[in-house]
Amino acid sequence: MTIRLALAAAAGKMGRAIVAALSEQPDLQLVAALGRPGAENLGEDIGRLAGVAELGVPLTAPIAEALAQADILVDFSPADAALCHLRAAAQAQVPVVLGSTGFSADQQKELQELSTRIPLVAAANMSVGINVLLALLPQVVATLGEDYDIEIIEAHHNQKRDAPSGTALALGRAAAAGRKVELDAVACWDRNGSDGLRGKGSIGFATLRAADVVGEHSVWLAGAGERLELTHRASSRRNFAEGALRAVRWLQGRPAGLYDMQDVLGLRRTPAVE
Numbered sequence: 001m002t003i004r005l006a007l008a009a010a011a012g013k014m015g016r017a018i019v020a021a022l023s024e025q026p027d028l029q030l031v032a033a034l035g036r037p038g039a040e041n042l043g044e045d046i047g048r049l050a051g052v053a054e055l056g057v058p059l060t061a062p063i064a065e066a067l068a069q070a071d072i073l074v075d076f077s078p079a080d081a082a083l084c085h086l087r088a089a090a091q092a093q094v095p096v097v098l099g100s101t102g103f104s105a106d107q108q109k110e111l112q113e114l115s116t117r118i119p120l121v122a123a124a125n126m127s128v129g130i131n132v133l134l135a136l137l138p139q140v141v142a143t144l145g146e147d148y149d150i151e152i153i154e155a156h157h158n159q160k161r162d163a164p165s166g167t168a169l170a171l172g173r174a175a176a177a178g179r180k181v182e183l184d185a186v187a188c189w190d191r192n193g194s195d196g197l198r199g200k201g202s203i204g205f206a207t208l209r210a211a212d213v214v215g216e217h218s219v220w221l222a223g224a225g226e227r228l229e230l231t232h233r234a235s236s237r238r239n240f241a242e243g244a245l246r247a248v249r250w251l252q253g254r255p256a257g258l259y260d261m262q263d264v265l266g267l268r269r270t271p272a273v274e
């Protein structure tokens with residue numbers, strides 16, 4: 001059976017990586033490619049924009065038309081646009097694979113509400129490596145105990161809008177889960193000036209933005225006389241794109257609900273990491 005995909009933010013960095021990955025997968029057919037309304041590249045062939053062969057699919061803007069032809073929507077738009085797309089998908093009863101990050105607390109709440117109406121896989125990072133780390137981290141943190149300081153360091157390209165990255169936040173939540181606390185209660189988002197000593201049990205975040213870094217995340221677990229560093233480095237967007245397409249296949253026939261890559265990869269434990 002062929003799965004028909006509509007792809008939002010198709011001409012973005014992730015959109016182009018997904019088009020390139022899709023062109024090698026005969027069971028998946030791109031039927032609509034959405035761009036930003038008013039963008040100069042509307043009407044151009046998305047295959048050409050992605051640097052692969054022409055696909056006969058022009059970049060267009062009207063989402064209702066795209067959803068009418070599709071079995072699933074894949075979306076890596078900026079958060080505001082993604083939420084608009086999600087509302088349209090709920091209206092049209094089209095399942096969604098969502099990779100966007102940078103949602104506010106209110107937006108996350110709306111996202112959860114919308115997922116009661118359609119099947120939705122939402123994950124800040126679709127790579128296998130990060131998801132294995134997310135599954136392992138609570139156990140690692142619990143085993144090392146309260147005396148180990150936790151710091152999360154992330155680096156991305158200079159076009160990234162949100163900080164810390166969605167992945168860093170997910171790693172923070174997984175680490176906090178290992179201590180049975182909420183991340184918001186222990187997070188130290190930045191340090192500047194005479195803020196005083198590091199709070200025991202806090203989870204610190206540090207953000208780097210430079211040139212074309214695809215995405216790097218390190219969790220430091222530092223105790224007296226030793227430091228364990230758990231690091232993931234994405235060297236291409238291909239791994240995120242392959243993860244998204246894996247989620248597309250997994251989502252077929254699922255009931256409405258909010259899923260993530262832990263579900264897709266069979267890594268979900270009880271109690272849940274997220």
Ligand SMILES: NC(=O)C1=CN([C@@H]2O[C@H](COP(=O)(O)OP(=O)(O)OC[C@H]3O[C@@H](n4cnc5c(N)ncnc54)[C@H](OP(=O)(O)O)[C@@H]3O)[C@@H](O)[C@H]2O)C=CC1
Nearest residue numbers: 009011012013014036039076081099100101124125126240
């Ligand atoms: N879950 C995961 O594994 C990953 C998630 N991400 C996340 O994906 C998102 C996108 O990242 P990336 O591809 O690097 O970003 P880009 O900026 O390269 O792409 C975003 C695209 O969205 C388009 N866009 C902007 N506004 C709208 C709108 N209102 N309606 C429709 N399209 C719009 C832009 O068009 P234009 O250029 O014309 O403005 C652009 O083509 C981010 O939130 C990022 O954090 C990224 C990598 C992996």
Ligand SMILES: O=C(O)C1=N[C@H](C(=O)O)C[C@H](O)C1
Nearest residue numbers: 101124125160165166167215
């Ligand atoms: O914007 C990016 O590029 C990425 N964003 C995601 C995030 O915010 O965690 C995932 C990946 O690190 C790349």
